[in-house]
Amino acid sequence: MRKRSAAAIALAAIVALTATGCSSSPESEAAPTGGTLTIGAALDAASWDPADAEFGNRLQYMQPVYDSLLHIDENLEITPWLASAFTYDDAKTALTLTLRDDVEFSDGEAFDADVAKANLEHFQSGTGQNSITLAAVESVEVTGDYEIVLHLSAPDPALLRNLALVAGMQASPAVLDDESLATTPVGSGPYVLDADQTTTGSQYVYTRNADYWNTDAFPFDEIVIKPLTDLTARLNALKSGEIDATLADAKSMAEAESSGLTAQTMLGDWQGLFIVDRAGEIVPALADARVRQAMQYAIDGAGLLQAVRLGQGEVTTQIFNPSSLAYDPDLDSAYSYDPDKARALLAEAGYADGFTITMPEFAGFTDITTVAYQQLRDIGIDVQTETVAPDQLISALLAGKYAAFPFSWGSSDAWQDILKLVKPDAPWNMLHSSTPELDALISAAQTSGEAADFQAVSAYLVDQAWFAPWYVQNNVYLTGPDVTVAMQPQNVVPYIWNYAPAA
């Protein structure tokens, strides 16, 4: 009784303090809300079917209308969302999700376990480019009105993150198997797409979902996304106040800052060589790790970063994102520009006179390949080039036509990158390279999910020079005076919940 009285007095004191002026301190000021957030997007929207959802730029079109099962913040922390709780079993092959019971789609349909199961199966069986992210899910079991269990064939360290993004997006069951979903989104998200104000290709207008369960998490009354594919147009729109935020590049940073805009950066894509012929099937010399290491020593990554990306980024030797579990800063000093050492390694491997390799030339990379190919030639590697048309590039690369090629990779979650780049069946391990040692390291990382095990994978890849990254470049994001934004690791643009009105 005495305790209750003390608590009541304390509460009364707090209320009184608040009422008499404590609320004027900055710490207790309520964050501003309302208004319109207008984003300039570098790509136009594509399909609205969650099964076709993409990471990267197009995620921003989907996030206002589709809630995901889990949530991910700017620190990569995974928290409950439509799933109010989530637990793994000890083997990490069964994930139990407890679902909210107060969620309704914008067409009035209710959200429950059957709907979540249908959405996950819709995503998994679809032909969208990210259906691979649910590849480990063997089945989805409904264990209650608001509970499902995902049974996995093996632990998937990236599953929670994927359920917080594209794989966990939930569409209304009424349209899930309807073709209209590709052109008309129906979700349970914080906003609804306003068809009257939206003009495809010009602007997409989202207004608040009146029945949303977590309105406080989204401060803007309205979101407008304008596809502005040209960087100059985006900059002009931002400088003239037509948009509040947009993606830019290193070359536009100085101009933007001199115009009073705020520029923020976040390490994103790495650029370098994919040396995929690790068994020497196309170019026998590449079977020797010393030859691959020589290719790493031969190219001046720091110089390229400075000259081509104006120093916006960091030199790296790793394929993993600096924010990921697998990234080990110590590995970045493993190689440096040293043509003499490169020649010595070639000689040691029996290729003192060099060897011939055919590599592609393609749009958007010629500024880099001009230098990189010349530096490979300088150590005696005879680089022959073939021009590849933009619409044929990915097919040509994935077909395993080239033993090595320069490329830009948007690294994200470490396990996701291993699935895409490293495992023997990974699409970007075109010639299916594998070694027992690496397989064991990957298996250990998959099972434990621990940083040390992932870093061991990275160390192996760096030592064996499976890739020859030169640098990881900064994503540059600009905002005007009315908006603040938290940069998002592992995505080229911030997530929609990272924006807030400026104080």
Added chain:
Amino acid sequence: MFFFLVRRVVSGVVLVFAVATITFLLMSLTGGNAARNILGETATEAQVAAKAAELGLDRPILERYLDWLGAALHGDFGTSWFSREPVIESLANRFPVSLSVVTVAVLVTAVLATVLGITAAVRRGWVDRFVQVFAVIGFALPNFWVALILVTIFAVTLHLLPATGYVPITTDPGRWALGLILPVTALVIGTIASTAQQVRGATIDILERDFVRTLRARGISRTSLLFRHVLRNAAGPALTVLSLQFVGLLGGAVIIEKVFALPGIGSLAVNATTQGDLPQILGLVVVMVVLVVVVNLVIDLLTGWLNPKARVS
């Protein structure tokens, strides 16, 4: 006239058929792997094969072409492989934007080029020299550069006009007009320059004809001479240039659409071609060819109306 029209319409239909067929064959035989481009870089070969089958790419080219042709004859141009939006809908969204810009640009060009050309031809002297210098400068200035200068001054610095975007005329005629001022200005500087030169040349040519001297000798007023006789005769070459510019602007407005972020057919065509979006490309090609045929027909009729000597019996 009737047979002339029928002949033109028939030749137009043949042209549409021929261009669509050639486009289909070229894209099918030399295009990239659309299924891979849709699914992205991380899809497995099995997923790509499934997508290719879904798009019908595993069927013979002739069979696919006949299917497309049959549907197109019923007004169904299919669905974009990438956006999954019906092609007809995307064209209906995009064409009004490009047509707005190009039509207004051609109208402005027609009026200003006629005024400048005739003034130069009639006045000669310093006015003529001014028009000629303007024509050379206007023709030499790249329209994207003009566009960037205009945006910097009128949108970014003075905030008088929008820097980007398009508002449909049905939504807000005022904002539609404001949004067109900068793109149209950037486009017309070059077209006015070249058309004014044509009008000037044609007018000088007509003014030196014997019948003009005869009309002058008969005491016909200067205004009547100019507008009823000279301009009518000089209109032919100018209209031909205008029709060519209309078609050229439709295809060439890509850069202007990019600078001003106008969602017209330029950006649609570039994206569809880069991605290998066959249904979208075919829909665009068919509509563009139809438009070219119609514009040429209208110009022929206009020329005939203005100048009886050009009429086809």
